[in-house]
Amino acid sequence: LLAGSLGFPNISVLEFGVAGGLGLINVENHVEQIRKLSIVELEVYGFDLEGGLPAPKDYRDMPYMWEQGFYAMDRKNLQDRLKFSTLVLGDVGETCSTFFEEHNPAPIGCALFDLDYYSSTMDAFKIFDTDPSNYLPRVYCYFDDIFSGGMRANNEFVGVLKAINDFNQQSPDKK
Secondary structure, eight states, X not given: OHHHHTTOSXXXXXXXXXXXXXXXXXXXXXXXXXXXHOSSEEEEEEEEOSSOOOOOOSGGGOTTTOOTTTTOOOHHHHHHHOSSOEEEESOHHHHHHHHHHHHOOOOEEEEEXXXXXXXXXXXXXXXXXXXXXXXXXXXXXXXXXXXXXXXTXXXXXXXXXXXXXXXXXXXXXXX
């Protein structure tokens, strides 16, 4: 609705952390429904390292919860199941820096974050270190690793919540 009201003919939806691909397939299903109701076309991009989680960098990545190699992708199987999404494979810190030049996407309208780590989430925020014409004035962001209990105990000192807080403090014009 926002894109249409601003006159954008198409926008991009990004998923960070594809893993097995169920989330990306779910996004495609929603996009097919939205296409029936909207004049705005949606492009879908899925960012992933392919080999699973990298080694944790420090305590903020919650190494007691996540291990290197978790959530590896079976690329061939996933690509056979995807209808129109584009996979952007590699370290998210690097792929976010080259994404606009390599893919020439429509402006970003939505970003879904499922990277688990503080460090990877901070790297993914580089997607917003670009010309404002590359995203809508308001980008809807979803983070799956915010609420939890028990051993995981997400909080503002580790993980995704720490990354969000740090990004907000470092980005006076973007929240």
